[in-house]
Amino acid sequence: MDKVRKIGDVVLSFENISLSFGGVKALTNISFDVREHEIRAIIGPNGAGKSSMLNVINGVYHPQDGEIVFRGQHRRDMNTYESAKSGIARTFQNIALFKGMSVLDNIMTGRNLKMKSNFLLDALYWGPARREEIEHRKKAEEIIDFLEIQHIRKTPVGRLPYGLQKRVELGRALAAEPSILLLDEPMAGMNVEEKQDMCRFILDVNDQLGATIVLIEHDMGVVMDISDRVVVLDYGKKIADGTPDEVRNNQNVIDAYLGVAH
Amino acid sequence: MFYREAGQFKSSYAADSQIFPIRQDRIGFGLIIAFAFLGVPLLAALGIVSNYTFTAILTPFLIFSLAALGLNILTGYAGQLSLGTAAFMAVGAFGAYNFMLRIDGMPILLAFILGGLCAAAVGIVFGLPSLRIRGFYLAASTLATQFFVVWFVTKVGWFTNYSTSGVISAQKIRMFGYTFNSSMSKYLFVLGVVSVLTLLAKNMVRTNIGRSWMAIRDMDMAAEVIGFRPMRTKLMAFAVSSFYCGVAGALFAYAYLGTVEPEGFNLDLSFRILFMVIIGGAGSILGSFLGSAFIVLLPIFLNIFLLFLETSLHLELPSGISSSIELMVFGGLIIFFLIVEPHGLARLWQIGKEKLRLWPFPH
Ligand SMILES: Nc1ncnc2c1ncn2[C@@H]1O[C@H](COP(=O)(O)OP(=O)(O)OP(=O)(O)O)[C@@H](O)[C@H]1O
Numbered sequence: 001m002d003k004v005r006k007i008g009d010v011v012l013s014f015e016n017i018s019l020s021f022g023g024v025k026a027l028t029n030i031s032f033d034v035r036e037h038e039i040r041a042i043i044g045p046n047g048a049g050k051s052s053m054l055n056v057i058n059g060v061y062h063p064q065d066g067e068i069v070f071r072g073q074h075r076r077d078m079n080t081y082e083s084a085k086s087g088i089a090r091t092f093q094n095i096a097l098f099k100g101m102s103v104l105d106n107i108m109t110g111r112n113l114k115m116k117s118n119f120l121l122d123a124l125y126w127g128p129a130r131r132e133e134i135e136h137r138k139k140a141e142e143i144i145d146f147l148e149i150q151h152i153r154k155t156p157v158g159r160l161p162y163g164l165q166k167r168v169e170l171g172r173a174l175a176a177e178p179s180i181l182l183l184d185e186p187m188a189g190m191n192v193e194e195k196q197d198m199c200r201f202i203l204d205v206n207d208q209l210g211a212t213i214v215l216i217e218h219d220m221g222v223v224m225d226i227s228d229r230v231v232v233l234d235y236g237k238k239i240a241d242g243t244p245d246e247v248r249n250n251q252n253v254i255d256a257y258l259g260v261a262h
Numbered sequence: 263m264f265y266r267e268a269g270q271f272k273s274s275y276a277a278d279s280q281i282f283p284i285r286q287d288r289i290g291f292g293l294i295i296a297f298a299f300l301g302v303p304l305l306a307a308l309g310i311v312s313n314y315t316f317t318a319i320l321t322p323f324l325i326f327s328l329a330a331l332g333l334n335i336l337t338g339y340a341g342q343l344s345l346g347t348a349a350f351m352a353v354g355a356f357g358a359y360n361f362m363l364r365i366d367g368m369p370i371l372l373a374f375i376l377g378g379l380c381a382a383a384v385g386i387v388f389g390l391p392s393l394r395i396r397g398f399y400l401a402a403s404t405l406a407t408q409f410f411v412v413w414f415v416t417k418v419g420w421f422t423n424y425s426t427s428g429v430i431s432a433q434k435i436r437m438f439g440y441t442f443n444s445s446m447s448k449y450l451f452v453l454g455v456v457s458v459l460t461l462l463a464k465n466m467v468r469t470n471i472g473r474s475w476m477a478i479r480d481m482d483m484a485a486e487v488i489g490f491r492p493m494r495t496k497l498m499a500f501a502v503s504s505f506y507c508g509v510a511g512a513l514f515a516y517a518y519l520g521t522v523e524p525e526g527f528n529l530d531l532s533f534r535i536l537f538m539v540i541i542g543g544a545g546s547i548l549g550s551f552l553g554s555a556f557i558v559l560l561p562i563f564l565n566i567f568l569l570f571l572e573t574s575l576h577l578e579l580p581s582g583i584s585s586s587i588e589l590m591v592f593g594g595l596i597i598f599f600l601i602v603e604p605h606g607l608a609r610l611w612q613i614g615k616e617k618l619r620l621w622p623f624p625h
């Protein structure tokens with residue numbers, strides 16, 4: 001793959017991350033890193049801890065053990081607000097859109113950290129508040145164009161089919177102009193065409209906007225096609241890490257997927 | 263055929279971001295406003311609109327609309343259920359009363375704003391539990407607000423200026439040397455205040471603050487992940503909502519009742535306003551007005567209807583039956599709306615408009 005932006009230095013790394021819920025060990029001693037501008041896939045069977053890992057990355061979950069190094073800063077855990085502030089955006093495995101709001105409004109919410117106006121100016125819809133609203137509307141419309149969802153911009157998202165909702169959720173994440181984008185099964189439940197569209201969007205975001213992407217996906221074809229490196233989890237442990245080719249031929253991975261007894 | 267947006271192309275996002283992007287809506291709304299400000303007084307001058315219409319229908323309709331709007335911001339937009347609306351109205355009313363009473367030359371509008379700010383402060387304090395609890399439990403905690411505030415204002419004589427009966431007489435509404443004595447002038451005063459506050463609310467709900475409320479309402483975890491702060495967002499909703507209820511409470515005392523006691527702001531009133539939001543439409547500004555109109559008008563129409571029954575069928579209906587029927591109708595409607603159309607009359611109106619846009623074609 002000839003990328004416009006070359007893969008850069010490590011922006012995010014994890015050292016021995018462990019996370020458990022009561023007796024359930026969701027993650028055990030996980031270490032891996034993410035480089036700038038790469039597409040980093042996390043794969044593994046159901047319940048392997050993939051979503052938990054994503055939740056650790058943007059501070060929804062707080063690991064009991066281990067260390068995170070984010071842009072050179074060593075820390076025990078992340079928090080949601082700070083990670084949003086520092087350019088981490090995400091989508092969710094079970095779509096987490098704002099169902100009562102229109103597509104446009106959902107995407108506008110993604111820009112909230114870039115808005116400076118306060119509620120009094122908002123209430124007056126005057127001067128800077130008005131200018132700002134319209135300026136952000138322009139950005140939101142760019143994303144709507146990019147994702148080819150112009151025809152539904154005023155539709156409440158609750159009324160959209162699943163595939164389009166996934167696309168809108170990506171739009172909301174993109175609205176934040178993230179430097180790191182976390183995608184939790186963005187293609188789950190989609191048909192082949194929808195998957196192709198979604199792949200194209202992800203590659204464009206990575207390539208043209210230069211966003212680093214951490215991707216969880218079950219469709220092995222897609223993962224092997226678009227990712228630069230893959231980390232494989234099974235029962236909360238890391239069992240492989242490397243390029244798609246390395247991972248594909250790894251015996252542990254083959255066993256995990258074929259369900260060999262542990 | 264007449265309600266079409268075909269041919270109305272927007273050449274800028276500013277044009278598309280208007281409150282009423284469709285021209286027919288704009289014209290219709292302009293006509294309603296013109297009628298409210300000019301048409302109604304004209305009809306009154308001609309003797310068509312009576313004093314009774316002002317005091318029993320129009321003024322309470324506007325005041326309840328404002329209170330319902332306040333509750334709608336909190337419950338409909340931000341998703342925080344509250345049973346304490348009347349308490350916030352009480353704070354606004356007694357706040358304004360004391361500012362007028364104790365500060366010489368206090369302009370009435372400023373007193374209303376300060377009363378509203380007091381209500382906002384109380385709203386923030388009693389909104390704190392919303393950071394930890396939600397739904398039914400939050401409703402129960404706002405119920406505590408309701409009882410506490412009414413009890414407190416009754417117990418501490420200072421608030422009612424130590425009046426022995428606990429009843430206060432609101433001062434006259436005076437502005438620029440003019441006293442709002444007539445029922446029509448009070449109506450116009452209320453109309454002015456409600457119009458301005460409604461415009462501000464509309465602007466809030468279509469910009470970032472409104473989106474933050476709806477985001478918290480629809481999916482609080484996702485809202486947090488994209489950078490909205492739940493604490494700030496919820497408390498802001500409590501503050502703005504309580505401010506609106508507070509000003510509505512002050513209007514209630516000054517432009518509608520004239521004399522009022524703390525007990526006038528009881529749980530019954532809170533429920534009435536909650537019903538307005540449910541019937542009118544949660545999460546809709548228009549819905550606040552529709553719900554209020556409905557609840558103000560229903561007993562009046564019901565009375566006329568029962569009177570008609572009595573005279574035409576020569577029935578002897580037991581006295582007080584109309585208020586019982588009223589309660590039954592309310593109960594039935596609320597169950598109907600909660601189950602069938604949780605977005606209330608406003609949603610029915612919107613569906614009607616969508617149909618009209620396509621009319622006479624089915625799709
Ligand atoms: N909030 C939570 N509370 C309790 N247990 C949890 C929680 N989140 C995850 N777990 C547990 O952690 C383990 C890993 O779950 P996780 O959702 O991370 O798996 P996954 O790899 O994303 O699976 P899938 O492919 O099904 O999405 C599971 O056993 C799950 O039950």
Ligand SMILES: [Mg+2]
Nearest residue numbers: 050051052093
């Ligand atoms: Mg998962």
